[in-house]
Every structure is written in C-alpha cells, then in structure tokens.
Amino acid sequence: MGSYAGFDIVPRLTKGVVDQHNWERLLKTIRERYQNDDQVEAKPNYIAFKSNPDLLLPLECHKFLRFGATIPNEDSSGLRNYIDTVTRVASGWFGSRVRDWDEGEGVSGYYALNDFDEPEVPTTIAQFVLGIDPTRKLNLPLYEMKPVPGKGQGLMARFNIAKGQLIISEKPFFTASNATSAATIEKQISIELRKLPKDAQRQFLSLHNNFPGKKPFSGIVRTNALPCGPDSSIGGIYPTISRINHSCLPNAHNSWNSASGYENIYAVRFIAAGEEITIPYDHGGPSDERRRHLKDAFGFDCDCSICSRQPAELKQSDERRRQIQRLDGEIGNASRLMYSPGDCLKDCQALLQILEEEFDGSPGAHLARLYYDAFQICIVHGDQARARALAERSYKARLACEGENNPETKRIQKLMENPKTHASFGWSIKWKSLKNQVPRGLSSDEFEKWLWRQGK
Incomplete structure (x- = not known):
C-alpha cells in the first residue's frame, strides 16, 4: 500500500505563449536540478522519472495532465522527494494555480481521472515528425500583405496564430514628434529620407496618405505613425507595421520596446488563417468619440465590427x-x-x-x-x-x-x-x-x- 500524491494545475495549461513560456522555464529548472541524476531522463518529447512510469513532464505544456504517483510506504527510490521538488518548482512558475494533494492526508486531486482528455494528435507533418510548431521553428512569416476592400493594404494571417504569439517585430524608418508643426516634420523627414536605401524610400512613399497637399511627408507621418509607448508624443513609421489597419475590437496589440527600439505586434486572441490582423488606433470611449477621433487624426470613417453593429x-x-x-x-x-x-x-x-x-x-x-x-x-x-x-x-x-x-x-x-x-x-x-x-x-x-x- 501507499499514498497517492502529486499536483494538478488549475485551470489546465493551454497552448498560449504565457503558459508555454513558464512551462519551458520549469523544464529548464528540472533539467538543471537533475542533470547528474540517472533516474531522470530527458526524452525527445518529455522528461521521464524512472522511479515511476506515471511521472512525466511533456515538452508541450498543454499536454500536461497531472504529476503524481502512488508513493509506497517504504520509499526506497526517493519518489516522494521527486514529487515534492517538482511541486515546488511548479509553484514558483505557476503560483496559486498549482494544487498539491496527498490522499494519505485526506486531500484528493483537483481533477478526477475521467476529467482528462486524450492527448492531442499532431495536426501537421512537421509536428508529427519533428515535434515542432513549423511556423515558429522554421521562421515562416505569420502574415502576408494584401489589399483589403475599403482600407488599402492590410496584413492577413497566413496561419492560425495563437493568443500571445509575437506576429512581427520591426524597427521604424524613423520617428517624429506629433507636437511639431507640419512644416518642421516635412523638413525633418526629407533629411531622414535621403539617409535610407532606395528600396526603403520607396516603401515609405508607398504608405497611404489621408492628408494630401503641399506637405506629403507630414501627411504620411500623420496617417501612419504609431506612438512609441503609451501617451508618447513621438511616433514611429514602419515598413510593414504601418500597414496594419484599425479595429475598435482588435485581435492584436502594438507594443513599443524602449530597450530594443522595436515595435512588436502580439496576438491578443486566436487569429484564424485568412483573418485580417488589426490593432486599435483610438483611446476608447463610446463610438461617436472614437469615430470623431479617428476621422480627425487619421482621416477615415471607422466601420469595424463594433461601429457597424445594429x-x-x-x-x-x-x-x-x-x-x-x-x-x-x-x-x-x-x-x-x-x-x-x-x-x-x-x-x-x-x-x-x-x-x-x-x-x-x-x-x-x-x-x-x-x-x-x-x-x-x-x-x-x-x-x-x-x-x-x-x-x-x-x-x-x-x-x-x-x-x-x-x-x-x-x-x-x-x-x-x-x-x-x-x-x-x-x-x-x-x-x-x-x-x-x-x-x-x-x-x-x-x-x-x-x-x-x-x-x-
């Protein structure tokens, strides 16, 4: 006889980037902790504890069911120590989501065994043969630029994109202050533009201009600049990111990294292949305020999925x-x-x-x-x-x-x-x-x- 003990993670781990990120750090800690222990073996798709076949840590976090085993009364293999150590490491990365249990102390697991689903079957050849996400490991772009009716160019998802996944990271052509006059911006951009390679100059000049007139450079900046951080008066203009269109119900988030000098776009929800990638240009408020701001600042009438509702x-x-x-x-x-x-x-x-x-x-x-x-x-x-x-x-x-x-x-x-x-x-x-x-x-x-x- 013995005591069935271990831990569950509540709620279950998902395919999201946050869970996988923390899971990979957990696995790294476990590998380092047991690198000289011949009873712990790193397999191609999981970490195995030889003292009990039920003690497995898969490399993909969403395949984790639970970590637990029956600990015999005479625990000569150190099973209890393995379970306690992994539980502590998991708590360090997943905090209060880790629910430890020990039936010998009257505490049962959070999930019943019949709550668990069958492990997911790989859906691509690359996943089946290599155990990888091909879009991530083969460095394939997640998007393509296409014409969008009524919006000019836009970015469309080439593959399914998970919530939390980095879609694109890009350095700006240059930055400009929105507190500067149009004449000053025109002069500044004309100088900066000459410093760019010819193909980059063409990319900048091909960006949409909602404010045509005698100052085309400032019109392009006004139409396409994204603030370099929340409430920043400095905006960046980008070869690709500036093509991303607005939605009041966006599926992506734009984030300026002041340390790297790059703008990053992350998916804030699942984005299906073929779906347009969108970010918010507005600062919230009811639809009349949003639409007025978007018209004044960017020159278009918003007809996104919210603004076009009944x-x-x-x-x-x-x-x-x-x-x-x-x-x-x-x-x-x-x-x-x-x-x-x-x-x-x-x-x-x-x-x-x-x-x-x-x-x-x-x-x-x-x-x-x-x-x-x-x-x-x-x-x-x-x-x-x-x-x-x-x-x-x-x-x-x-x-x-x-x-x-x-x-x-x-x-x-x-x-x-x-x-x-x-x-x-x-x-x-x-x-x-x-x-x-x-x-x-x-x-x-x-x-x-x-x-x-x-x-x-």
Whole structure:
C-alpha cells in the first residue's frame, strides 16, 4: 500500500505563449536540478522519472495532465522527494494555480481521472515528425500583405496564430514628434529620407496618405505613425507595421520596446488563417468619440465590427465603454485609493467583468493595466499576499501582449517576486499580510472571493 500524491494545475495549461513560456522555464529548472541524476531522463518529447512510469513532464505544456504517483510506504527510490521538488518548482512558475494533494492526508486531486482528455494528435507533418510548431521553428512569416476592400493594404494571417504569439517585430524608418508643426516634420523627414536605401524610400512613399497637399511627408507621418509607448508624443513609421489597419475590437496589440527600439505586434486572441490582423488606433470611449477621433487624426470613417453593429447593439457597447471610462477614473482617484480601498478594489472587479464582455474575452493590454491598478491598491495598504497574486496576473497579461523582454514586463515580474519593493508599499498597514500568505487548497471561486476581498 501507499499514498497517492502529486499536483494538478488549475485551470489546465493551454497552448498560449504565457503558459508555454513558464512551462519551458520549469523544464529548464528540472533539467538543471537533475542533470547528474540517472533516474531522470530527458526524452525527445518529455522528461521521464524512472522511479515511476506515471511521472512525466511533456515538452508541450498543454499536454500536461497531472504529476503524481502512488508513493509506497517504504520509499526506497526517493519518489516522494521527486514529487515534492517538482511541486515546488511548479509553484514558483505557476503560483496559486498549482494544487498539491496527498490522499494519505485526506486531500484528493483537483481533477478526477475521467476529467482528462486524450492527448492531442499532431495536426501537421512537421509536428508529427519533428515535434515542432513549423511556423515558429522554421521562421515562416505569420502574415502576408494584401489589399483589403475599403482600407488599402492590410496584413492577413497566413496561419492560425495563437493568443500571445509575437506576429512581427520591426524597427521604424524613423520617428517624429506629433507636437511639431507640419512644416518642421516635412523638413525633418526629407533629411531622414535621403539617409535610407532606395528600396526603403520607396516603401515609405508607398504608405497611404489621408492628408494630401503641399506637405506629403507630414501627411504620411500623420496617417501612419504609431506612438512609441503609451501617451508618447513621438511616433514611429514602419515598413510593414504601418500597414496594419484599425479595429475598435482588435485581435492584436502594438507594443513599443524602449530597450530594443522595436515595435512588436502580439496576438491578443486566436487569429484564424485568412483573418485580417488589426490593432486599435483610438483611446476608447463610446463610438461617436472614437469615430470623431479617428476621422480627425487619421482621416477615415471607422466601420469595424463594433461601429457597424445594429443601433441597439451599438448602444449597449457604448454604455459599456462609458462604464469602462468611469470605473477607470474612479480607480485612479488617489484620495479614494487611500481612504476607500475596498470600494476601489470592487471597482476593479467590476471593470474586469465589463472588459471581458466588451472585448469578447480578450481585453489584452487593458487586463495588464487593470491587474496592476489592483496590485497598487493592495500594496499601498500593506497586503503583500494579494499584491503578489495580482502582480502575477498583470505579469502574465503583460507577457502575452508585450513579451518577456519588454522593460515594463520585467518591472512587473520583479514586483511579482517581491511586492514590497514598490515605492508605495506600507503607506498604510490596514490590510497587512506577508507575500507567502496566499491561501492554498481553495477552489477557483473561493480564490476569487479571497483575491477581491469579497465579504470583507
């Protein structure tokens, strides 16, 4: 006889870039930990623990079912130590999603065995023969440039693109300030343009100009520049990224990396092959505000999937957008954060639900910002446990839409690891807790209630 013990990951791991990224780091840690242990073997598609055939770690995270085995009363093979070590490593990368169990102590696994699906069958020859994603390993471009009716050129997905996948990374031809006059931009661009190779000059001049006239260069810049970071007055103009069209319900997110000087485009939801890749040019608000801004700033009338909805549906969307603006303002109220933090946290949870509804379950960068706002509310009042959990969520959301090398992603990761390094930590000790006091063994619903301080 013995005790059946191990861990599950709740919810199940997906094919998303965030889960796979963390899983690969887990595997790297395990390989390094057991590199001199002949009882742990790295196979082509998984890591095997010879002490029990059930102890397997697949290289693809979505194929992970659970890690567990029956530990005999006389554990001569060190089975318990393997399980405990891998559980600790998994907790380091997946945090509260790791649910450990030991039936000998009366704690059962989160999932029943019949909850597990059969392993997925590879869908391409490359996956079957090589065990790889061909678009990633063979460096095939995920997009192609094509004419889009009513929009000029646009980028279309060549393959299915997973949520969180980097679609394109590109350096700008040059940058320009939107605070500069058209005449100054015209002069600046004419100088910069001469420095470019002939093919790059042709690429720039082929970009659409919604503001034709005596200053064509400034018109191209005004039409195509993307801000180099949130609220930046500096914009970049790109050979390919500037071809990406707008949608008020985008499937991708544009992110400036100040360290590398590159603009990166990430998928914020699954994008099917043949679907147009879109990003947002606007700053939110109801449809009349968005359309007015887009017309003034870019010279086109938006007819995206939201703006072209039937009046009743558009009215509902507009109301959600107004609620998003209102709640965002309330959450950002410094006085309220200090003296009514519980109300601020409730607003964060309410905003989360509205964002999920308005953006069809893919709020993208909105999610990263929301969780960071909630993190700040908790850390200001000394609650390191909730702050850590919220920073983890913000980090994962940021990783999915901006990548691991983005300076902001790295900053959030450090706060996740040590919340009290935030400058506002300890202004109050109203909610004081330690970072390791995140409760374990809770159901998903129970954890959400704890996280948002429901019933407090």
